[in-house]
Amino acid sequence: MARKMHLVAYLKTGPTAMHAGGWRHPQARLDDILEPSRYVALAKRLEEARFDGCFFADLFGLYDIHGGGFDAYVRNGGQISFLDPMVVLPVMAAATSRLGLGATLSTTLFNPYHLARSLLSLDVLSKGRVAWNIVTSATDLEAQNFGLEGLPEKNARYDRADEVVEAIMKLWQSWDPDAFVLDKERGIFADPSKVHYANYAGEWVRTRGPLSIPQSAQGHPVLMQAGASERGREFAARWAEVVFAAQRGKAEMQAFYTDLKGRTERYGRTARDLAILVQTSCVIGETDSIAEERKAYLDSLVIDELSLASASSSLGVDMTRYDGSKPIEAAMGNQGMQGTADLIRQYSSAEKVDFRQAAKHGTTNTLVGSPKTVADQLEDLFISGACDGFILSPLVAPASYEEFCNSVVPELQRRGLFRTEYEGRTLREHLRS
Numbered sequence: 178m179a180r181k182m183h184l185v186a187y188l189k190t191g192p193t194a195m196h197a198g199g200w201r202h203p204q205a206r207l208d209d210i211l212e213p214s215r216y217v218a219l220a221k222r223l224e225e226a227r228f229d230g231c232f233f234a235d236l237f238g239l240y241d242i243h244g245g246g247f248d249a250y251v252r253n254g255g256q257i258s259f260l261d262p263m264v265v266l267p268v269m270a271a272a273t274s275r276l277g278l279g280a281t282l283s284t285t286l287f288n289p290y291h292l293a294r295s296l297l298s299l300d301v302l303s304k305g306r307v308a309w310n311i312v313t314s315a316t317d318l319e320a321q322n323f324g325l326e327g328l329p330e331k332n333a334r335y336d337r338a339d340e341v342v343e344a345i346m347k348l349w350q351s352w353d354p355d356a357f358v359l360d361k362e363r364g365i366f367a368d369p370s371k372v373h374y375a376n377y378a379g380e381w382v383r384t385r386g387p388l389s390i391p392q393s394a395q396g397h398p399v400l401m402q403a404g405a406s407e408r409g410r411e412f413a414a415r416w417a418e419v420v421f422a423a424q425r426g427k428a429e430m431q432a433f434y435t436d437l438k439g440r441t442e443r444y445g446r447t448a449r450d451l452a453i454l455v456q457t458s459c460v461i462g463e464t465d466s467i468a469e470e471r472k473a474y475l476d477s478l479v480i481d482e483l484s485l486a487s488a489s490s491s492l493g494v495d496m497t498r499y500d501g502s503k504p505i506e507a508a509m510g511n512q513g514m515q516g517t518a519d520l521i522r523q524y525s526s527a528e529k530v531d532f533r534q535a536a537k538h539g540t541t542n543t544l545v546g547s548p549k550t551v552a553d554q555l556e557d558l559f560i561s562g563a564c565d566g567f568i569l570s571p572l573v574a575p576a577s578y579e580e581f582c583n584s585v586v587p588e589l590q591r592r593g594l595f596r597t598e599y600e601g602r603t604l605r606e607h608l609r610s
């Protein structure tokens with residue numbers, strides 16, 4: 178059977194996503210961002226297009242790094258989570274039956290027992306369709322919302338994350354799949370010999386268990402991750418079933434792909450256990466030139482201050498004060514996302530502009546063209562060892578999803594590159610088919 182690509186949609190509980198001005202576009206809907214109907218309609222449309230799943234990117238706070246406050250971010254419409262995705266996802270689950278549903282939750286800030294409990298509950302209720310986007314968190318402001326002075330050192334965060342996931346995996350196996358007996362006549366509800374303590378004791382994490390929740394249709398939620406640092410890649414190689422990659426050019430994507438897949442073996446896994454999906458945005462038009470015009474119009478809506486504020490947020494560096502005299506990593510310290518730093522650097526060397534100018538440009542891979550042109554580019558990346566599929570990040574929400582589902586998905590299906598029907602029921606089955 179020919180290899181099929183995987184498609185996952187990047188969502189926010191708000192109007193904005195990857196474009197610093199996309200919310201100003203006439204097709205951007207702002208009236209329903211706090212309405213369940215927005216998220217239900219999106220989920221249904223993505224399921225109709227046979228997407229593997231969708232997930233909410235998230236932040237546990239309001240970015241106030243740029244210029245030392247949240248003014249630039251709030252005034253200009255930065256990426257803000259206006260609702261807790263864990264409250265929105267069940268609504269989407271109830272309206273769909275196949276689409277994968279992901280939440281971003283932090284191993285640094287959240288208690289492992291609580292994480293295990295809420296994620297597995299949703300996985301059971303959705304019949305095995307949940308993904309956990311595991312983050313270690315990248316800002317002090319979030320740490321301060323949870324009573325810490327700042328983030329622990331980056332490698333230590335990943336060490337803790339390993340323990341959190343080890344503990345959670347044990348909690349998720351508290352009940353054997355055949356533990357329920359439900360025999361009214363004999364008066365046996367469940368078999369206690371098939372329920373187990375976790376008894377996990379690590380350096381940072383301790384939890385006893387058992388969790389009072391049985392395994393789900395897919396056993397437990399799918400693990401997803403987006404860290405790009407050396408330690409982040411090791412973590413991904415050990416645990417991740419989906420990696421959200423942010424690399425710019427084909428050569429960089431191929432290098433990342435080969436590197437990460439090559440790391441899986443030492444954790445007793447194979448390259449096939451991990452799907453690497455590249456962040457991609459599209460501007461689509463009936464012809465290439467119409468698409469170019471649309472892109473130009475969209476870019477005319479960019480709010481420069483927000484472009485730079487978004488970079489400040491992702492890097493954990495106030496870019497109003499960064500003069501480029503030291504490497505960005507030195508300015509990032511404990512904060513920030515390596516993937517964003519890599520992307521900006523890749524743009525800076527490709528376009529021969531300095532880091533600050535590159536940061537202003539934004540960090541999204543954007544494909545522009547007719548559905549055929551966009552499909553050609555996706556196909557090329559997919560067949561040339563650059564990725565296993567894509568994380569579609571909207572520039573204008575929800576119009577970007579709508580256009581992609583209406584025009585590019587059928588083109589990919591015609592080429593035999595993407596499923597026309599779901600073969601399985603659970604998210605893990607979608608990812609393995």
Ligand SMILES: Cc1cc2nc3c(=O)[nH]c(=O)nc-3n(C[C@H](O)[C@H](O)[C@H](O)COP(=O)(O)O)c2cc1C
Nearest residue numbers: 234235312313314403404405406409423514515516
């Ligand atoms: C493309 C991309 C998307 C990410 N999305 C989120 C997110 O929504 N929420 C979050 O807390 N962290 C997010 N992260 C941060 C990573 O999960 C990770 O915690 C961070 O990048 C630090 O690890 P690293 O230095 O290994 O990259 C994202 C990172 C990348 C590269």
